[in-house]
Amino acid sequence: MLNHVMIGSGNIEKSKSFYNAVLGVLGAGAPMEHKNDTGNTRLFYIHDGSTFSVSEPINGEPVTTANGSTIGFLCKSPEQVKELHDVAVANGGTSVEDPPGPRESTMGVMHLCYFLDPDGHKICGIHWPS
Template structure:
């Protein structure tokens, strides 16, 4: 779960981005103190966003990255492009292959509207 400032803007962003991966509409829940939370469920995984329960402004975690597994190198690029088209910001190198100790992986990096760092990742094989 990550924090969000504007629930409707965040919902629109992640509906588009997670739609690339096949996720549907989120389950929406308003807790007892009035904060709205959104839960996307897909392939046994859950991703959620929430208005901060403590009433403080949303902050991002320095050094943190949330990764979404993609089915192909093309989906890594599509995830990135849809994110940018819906209010995200492209960061780091352009989407594409990266050589590392685990072999070649296809990666894309972007931030969501609140500044959370997100990665699309595909490991061939």
């Protein structure tokens, strides 16, 4: 259903360093970089049929985060959920909510982690056991 997710960044080089490390855990390589006609840089991480993009705001306004929104990245194992979290925190992210681990819900057991990126966007790592 989704083609891509794009978030804003107030410091594209810091975001690039952060997401190169974090998305590298999931197997994503270096991003394609694009400068649009207004001179703004956009990073495109393309992996397993999905695209995650980070962009300097094209309207020149400050970056804001959406309260109540979360971007979830699918992980292959509970260990990868923890690694995603640990790499994020080691690269300038902020751990939020409970520590990485299993959670019981009405949808069954899942392994989760939550952190904020350097611009304050809430990110989730999730693994659904089979």
